[in-house]
């Protein structure tokens with residue numbers, strides 16, 4: 001249920017940017033204005049506010065100044081705060097040289113005991129990423145994730161986001177910090193991708209399915225015993241155009 005998101009109809013210009021950016025169809029255009037469907041589950045990701053050029057999205061409990069945070073002047077801070085998941089990609093695939101530059105850069109991320117045991121399997125081409133979907137649906141049906149099929153039927157591909165490229169991060173189970181090492185490198189790679197003008201979305205469903213389903217591991221040639229700890233879906237954004245930095249929950253800090 002979506003309870004917090006709203007639309008200031010006096011401001012809404014009916015451009016549909018919020019509709020294009022909403023991952024789960026909470027927003028639609030009705031009579032030329034954005035409208036909220038309260039029956040749809042809302043992720044509260046605020047992509048709608050990030051995309052709205054008229055700042056017409058409202059949020060229960062937040063003032064306009066809080067919802068639309070200032071754009072940071074510092075380049076690195078701006079990169080971090082404007083990185084957002086993209087779930088609609090152009091079909092053309094980034095080339096290997098660009099992906100190699102990004103993954104070589106990600107190796108500069110810290111690694112416990114300086115082990116750097118991360119391995120990357122890069123799936124290139126939309127027909128190859130599409131071919132993974134039936135396997136993930138089968139895994140989802142068997143593992144209590146029937147929503148994946150329902151979402152796909154509505155045109156919401158939360159599995160591969162129709163990305164033309166998927167970077168699968170895996171690491172030998174014996175590594176000192178298997179999950180952390182890959183996650184840190186992958187988060188670094190995501191920022192480098194954004195800096196290069198690309199976009200990404202973490203593929204948690206795809207990751208879990210690859211980790212668990214032998215036919216997917218075989219298809220991707222994941223070495224036996226390697227833990228699949230991250231998937232990044234990568235390409236150029238097709239629909240999402242993020243123009244604002246919306247509110248995000250402040251850090252929950254205990255100062256000692």
Ligand SMILES: Cc1cc2nc3c(=O)[nH]c(=O)nc-3n(C[C@H](O)[C@H](O)[C@H](O)COP(=O)(O)O)c2cc1C
Nearest residue numbers: 043045083084085087158159201202203204205206
């Ligand atoms: C570990 C992890 C797994 C995720 N898995 C998925 C996924 O399978 N499908 C998807 O569409 N988004 C996935 N996401 C994206 C989150 O939904 C997204 O990060 C969140 O809604 C916040 O939006 P933002 O990335 O734009 O800040 C995942 C993110 C993380 C960090």
